[in-house]
Amino acid sequence: MRLQNAALGAAGLAVFLALGEAVPRLGLVKEEYFPPTSRIVRALADELSDGAFWTALGDTLTGWALGLAIAASAGIVVGVLVAVVPYLREATASTIEFLRPIPSVALIPLAVLLYGSELRSVLLLVVYASFWQVLIQTLYGVQDVDPVADETARSYGLGTWARIRHVLWPTALPYVFTGVRLAAAVALILAITGELVIGAPGLGARIAVAQNSQAVPEMYALIVVTGLLGLLINVGARTVERRALAWHQSVRGEVAV
Amino acid sequence: MKRLALQLLFVLALPALLVAGWWLASADSTDVFWPPLRTILETFPDVWTGERLRDDVLPSIWRLSAGYALAAVVGVAVGTVIGSYRRVRAVCEPVLEFLRAIPPPVLIPVIMLFAGIGDTMKVTVIASGCVWPILLNTVEGVRAVDPVMLETARSYGISGPSRLRHLVLRSASPQIFAGLRQALSIGIILMVISEMFAASSGIGFTIVQFQRSFAVPDMWTGIIVLGLLGYLLSVVFHLVERRVLAWYHGLRASARRSP
Numbered sequence: 001m002r003l004q005n006a007a008l009g010a011a012g013l014a015v016f017l018a019l020g021e022a023v024p025r026l027g028l029v030k031e032e033y034f035p036p037t038s039r040i041v042r043a044l045a046d047e048l049s050d051g052a053f054w055t056a057l058g059d060t061l062t063g064w065a066l067g068l069a070i071a072a073s074a075g076i077v078v079g080v081l082v083a084v085v086p087y088l089r090e091a092t093a094s095t096i097e098f099l100r101p102i103p104s105v106a107l108i109p110l111a112v113l114l115y116g117s118e119l120r121s122v123l124l125l126v127v128y129a130s131f132w133q134v135l136i137q138t139l140y141g142v143q144d145v146d147p148v149a150d151e152t153a154r155s156y157g158l159g160t161w162a163r164i165r166h167v168l169w170p171t172a173l174p175y176v177f178t179g180v181r182l183a184a185a186v187a188l189i190l191a192i193t194g195e196l197v198i199g200a201p202g203l204g205a206r207i208a209v210a211q212n213s214q215a216v217p218e219m220y221a222l223i224v225v226t227g228l229l230g231l232l233i234n235v236g237a238r239t240v241e242r243r244a245l246a247w248h249q250s251v252r253g254e255v256a257v
Numbered sequence: 258m259k260r261l262a263l264q265l266l267f268v269l270a271l272p273a274l275l276v277a278g279w280w281l282a283s284a285d286s287t288d289v290f291w292p293p294l295r296t297i298l299e300t301f302p303d304v305w306t307g308e309r310l311r312d313d314v315l316p317s318i319w320r321l322s323a324g325y326a327l328a329a330v331v332g333v334a335v336g337t338v339i340g341s342y343r344r345v346r347a348v349c350e351p352v353l354e355f356l357r358a359i360p361p362p363v364l365i366p367v368i369m370l371f372a373g374i375g376d377t378m379k380v381t382v383i384a385s386g387c388v389w390p391i392l393l394n395t396v397e398g399v400r401a402v403d404p405v406m407l408e409t410a411r412s413y414g415i416s417g418p419s420r421l422r423h424l425v426l427r428s429a430s431p432q433i434f435a436g437l438r439q440a441l442s443i444g445i446i447l448m449v450i451s452e453m454f455a456a457s458s459g460i461g462f463t464i465v466q467f468q469r470s471f472a473v474p475d476m477w478t479g480i481i482v483l484g485l486l487g488y489l490l491s492v493v494f495h496l497v498e499r500r501v502l503a504w505y506h507g508l509r510a511s512a513r514r515s516p
Contacts, residue, residue: 108465
């Protein structure tokens with residue numbers, strides 16, 4: 001069944017690529033707008049042999065990783081703090097609910113004014129956008145702590161720190177991982193968007209340059225790279241999650257079936 | 258009564274504190290980039306009334322609703338088809354995963370090639386970004402329809418549109434709404450960015466205009482407008498969701514009460 005699914009998936013991918021080749025060749029879409037797959041692949045190969053491409057990729061990944069790390073640690077710390085201190089959760093709920101839906105791209109003009117087209121502008125966007133994902137998931141996770149377990153730990157004389165470490169953290173961890181996984185995808189989107197709009201160095205800026213110089217196949221090649229990057233990040237996050245949560249019911253249940 | 262007052266205090270205390278902090282900290286700010294909050298609030302009514310409301314805010318909202326609605330229809334329709342047939346799902350999955358992984362804003366240059374820089378481009382960009390979370394969540398939801406219920410429906414002779422409406426879409430609706438919620442924030446982001454690229458109207462366009470002409474307080478009011486818009490839409494969404502999914506939340510609540 002698994003093998004069959006993989007074969008069907010590969011067939012679907014092949015049809016997709018073949019359509020990409022045939023549609024412009026048959027003249028259904030203008031070739032200048034939508035180059036055939038083979039030309040995109042050639043442009044991709046050219047990109048891969050270009051040093052500047054690798055620098056841009058490195059810049060994008062730096063912005064992504066740094067932003068995600070800052071957002072994740074801040075989200076986890078704030079989340080646990082808010083959940084542990086009595087009343088803090090109720091007091092912050094309305095503020096969180098108000099700040100969260102503010103689209104991070106609203107900060108683009110501010111970032112441009114403050115930092116110009118530097119890495120820091122991108123970081124501002126990435127951190128703002130991914131912070132909420134981690135924070136909300138951490139809050140949900142802490143809320144899920146079994147009150148009986150918490151009371152038991154308390155009656156055995158475990159201190160606040162020990163209870164965070166042994167009761168709260170293991171319960172919240174699956175939620176936190178979900179939050180980080182979502183945040184990783186959001187961080188990539190915002191990193192590339194920031195580069196595209198602000199012009200900070202990276203893949204996004206390279207796409208903007210390709211667009212301005214009418215280098216259409218290169219533009220498509222770079223877009224494919226961003227897609228593959230997104231895919232890789234998603235798969236990577238899932239793998240890390242499965243490894244780190246191997247002990248947890250949700251993962252063990254998955255394996256058993 | 259006392260409970261209500263306490264609750265109100267909890268809701269309002271921190272926001273009031275933050276705004277007050279901002280007000281005081283920026284009160285005699287001479288930094289060009291951080292104007293006093295008082296100046297921003299005084300600028301606000303001058304900037305966002307009358308003409309600008311009609312020429313910039315309304316077109317933005319129109320584009321967002323059109324793109325979002327298009328994405329919802331296409332996403333639910335295609336998602337239902339893909340979710341219902343195992344083979345179709347196996348064929349489409351890798352391609353869908355790849356297309357979803359592409360950061361939506363990079364499609365703006367591509368869509369500009371095809372659709373120019375008019376409203377069509379912006380609506381298409383919004384729809385093309387919003388469609389993925391809706392589609393994939395619909396697939397998951399349709400996949401998870403209870404097989405016993407499917408069998409029951411079949412044996413009672415319920416089929417076709419009524420099966421789709423009363424069983425498949427209904428039981429998938431919590432998942433579909435999760436997708437719609439994700440799509441909403443992507444939609445706002447794409448609305449703003451598509452207007453920053455090439456436009457002559459819209460909230461995103463206006464804010465960039467202010468930034469380029471160093472009208473900093475005006476720019477801040479734009480950021481506040483976007484924040485309010487985001488918040489407002491999420492409140493509206495929450496209300497709609499509560500209404501449509503009332504049966505589901507009720508079911509969950511009663512399941513929790515009687516384990």
